[in-house]
Amino acid sequence: MVKLVSVFKEYARTGVVLSNVSFHARKGEFIFLTGHSGAGKTTILRLIQMAERPTEGEVRVSGFSSNRIRRRDIPALRRRLGVVFQDFRLLEDRTAEDNVAFALEVTGARRADISPRAHRLLARVGLAAKARSFPAELSGGERQRVAIARALANDPLVLLADEPTGNLDGWATRGIVEIFREINQMGMTVLMATHDLELVREHPEHRVVELSEGKVVFDSGAPAAAEAT
Amino acid sequence: MGYALREAAAAFRRAPLLVALSVVAVAFGLFVLGLFGLTTYNIRRAIETIEDRVEVVAYLRDDLPAEEVQRVAAAARAMPGVLAVRHVSKAEALATAVREMEEFREVSTELESNPLPASLELRLQPDSRNPDGVARVAESLSLERGVEDVQFGREWVDKVFFLRRVAGGAALIIGLAFGAVAAIIIATAVRIGIFARREEISIMRLVGATDGFIRLPFLIEGFTAGLLGSLLAVLLTYATYQIVSAGLVPIEWLPSSWAFAGVTGGALFGLVASGISVHRHLSGV
Numbered sequence: 001m002v003k004l005v006s007v008f009k010e011y012a013r014t015g016v017v018l019s020n021v022s023f024h025a026r027k028g029e030f031i032f033l034t035g036h037s038g039a040g041k042t043t044i045l046r047l048i049q050m051a052e053r054p055t056e057g058e059v060r061v062s063g064f065s066s067n068r069i070r071r072r073d074i075p076a077l078r079r080r081l082g083v084v085f086q087d088f089r090l091l092e093d094r095t096a097e098d099n100v101a102f103a104l105e106v107t108g109a110r111r112a113d114i115s116p117r118a119h120r121l122l123a124r125v126g127l128a129a130k131a132r133s134f135p136a137e138l139s140g141g142e143r144q145r146v147a148i149a150r151a152l153a154n155d156p157l158v159l160l161a162d163e164p165t166g167n168l169d170g171w172a173t174r175g176i177v178e179i180f181r182e183i184n185q186m187g188m189t190v191l192m193a194t195h196d197l198e199l200v201r202e203h204p205e206h207r208v209v210e211l212s213e214g215k216v217v218f219d220s221g222a223p224a225a226a227e228a229t
Numbered sequence: 230m231g232y233a234l235r236e237a238a239a240a241f242r243r244a245p246l247l248v249a250l251s252v253v254a255v256a257f258g259l260f261v262l263g264l265f266g267l268t269t270y271n272i273r274r275a276i277e278t279i280e281d282r283v284e285v286v287a288y289l290r291d292d293l294p295a296e297e298v299q300r301v302a303a304a305a306r307a308m309p310g311v312l313a314v315r316h317v318s319k320a321e322a323l324a325t326a327v328r329e330m331e332e333f334r335e336v337s338t339e340l341e342s343n344p345l346p347a348s349l350e351l352r353l354q355p356d357s358r359n360p361d362g363v364a365r366v367a368e369s370l371s372l373e374r375g376v377e378d379v380q381f382g383r384e385w386v387d388k389v390f391f392l393r394r395v396a397g398g399a400a401l402i403i404g405l406a407f408g409a410v411a412a413i414i415i416a417t418a419v420r421i422g423i424f425a426r427r428e429e430i431s432i433m434r435l436v437g438a439t440d441g442f443i444r445l446p447f448l449i450e451g452f453t454a455g456l457l458g459s460l461l462a463v464l465l466t467y468a469t470y471q472i473v474s475a476g477l478v479p480i481e482w483l484p485s486s487w488a489f490a491g492v493t494g495g496a497l498f499g500l501v502a503s504g505i506s507v508h509r510h511l512s513g514v
Contacts, residue, residue, distance in 0.1 A: 075440075078434070078436065081437075089431070102433075102436075103432070105232055106232070106433045106438035106442060107436055107438060150436070
């Protein structure tokens with residue numbers, strides 16, 4: 001589903017941020033990507049979205065390769081990915097429903113389907129009652145639920161979440177993780193970047209890939225680690 | 230396309246001030262160009278009027294028989310570049326001089342005989358009303374038997390054509406400069422519009438909208454702003470024409486093809502400026 005093969009990423013100004021990173025996220029897996037701030041978690045998520053290309057190595061996502069993908073194929077790749085950010089990235093001048101509908105509209109969904117589908121997606125994250133609310137009228141947890149509904153709009157194969165609970169309290173965090181688990185149980189691969197080790201420890205059933213200074217220092221899904229646990 | 234039109238219309242609703250700024254920027258950029266066009270056009274018309282008066286005069290010998298006058302006139306008519314030939318008799322020349330020159334009127338009564346020669350006045354075709362064309366006709370004419378002298382005001386013709394060249398060159402340079410200023414204003418207004426919607430664009434890309442899909446509403450917006458701005462510019466130029474024409478100097482309004490070209494050009498300009506700006510933005514993110 002998502003495979004990184006000996007990936008290096010280097011920036012002219014900041015130097016090497018990823019060094020020989022390899023891991024394979026299989027279909028239906030739930031993976032916590034952990035590590036301290038600056039460890040390279042966000043860079044990995046950006047490489048998976050092909051917002052950037054690796055300096056060396058290869059990123060493969062659902063049949064697309066970073067070595068061969070053309071610029072015009074990137075939208076097709078992104079429709080197979082749902083992305084959620086720490087800062088929600090909602091359009092403040094649109095209601096919750098319009099934010100979700102926006103993702104459907106700009107990817108060419110039929111007009112008649114958009115509103116009912118946006119409603120269903122909001123219902124799926126428990127926000128049907130707040131469809132007409134603007135982001136400013138919602139709590140942090142609710143905003144993140146709208147962002148998740150938007151990420152699910154195009155029925156992605158993989159959900160990428162970059163510190164999605166970073167701005168939330170414990171209660172809201174548990175709610176968001178629960179939604180991710182439900183989505184995962186329906187067969188979607190979830191890759192969640194977080195530096196919240198407490199949260200990771202609460203879910204020992206999920207795979208953990210830990211990064212430090214751009215290197216994978218622990219992978220509970222790797223054969224050696226799996227035997228050790 | 231439906232989405233693009235709705236989004237373009239929504240952009241006008243969501244940020245009317247920004248759209249108004251773009252339209253006004255286009256309007257003022259093109260208004261300056263319109264004023265310049267109006268000035269250039271009227272200068273050109275004035276020069277054309279002067280050029281219309283470019284003629285070659287062949288003074289005939291006093292003793293030239295009528296059939297010889299006819300022959301010289303026919304030869305002149307057959308010369309390349311000659312549009313019309315008019316014979317001015319000695320009596321006509323005197324009458325004209327008396328009518329138009331006050332000093333001559335005073336002395337004419339004391340004259341024993343008419344001192345003015347008969348002449349042939351040659352009007353030239355428009356493409357021969359230049360220093361070379363005039364000199365060529367004058368030279369051929371001076372070789373004709375019975376022609377005593379040929380005059381065409383060489384210095385005057387040279388000045389008119391120098392003025393035309395200077396005016397043409399200045400028009401091109403100033404026109405390009407104003408065009409560049411208008412382009413910068415429009416591109417800046419479009420970039421402000423894109424900047425205001427950068428979040429929207431980044432989400433569109435995130436969820437997998439194609440570049441063409443993202444670009445289309447901006448192109449429609451740019452085209453519309455360009456069209457509205459250029460229409461406003463034509464109105465402002467027309468108002469200026471009315472004011473100047475009524476109160477200062479009588480001038481001519483631009484030919485409708487110029488006004489049409491201005492409006493079409495403004496709309497295309499908005500489209501291209503918008504296309505370049507959004508392309509640069511999409512390439513950079």
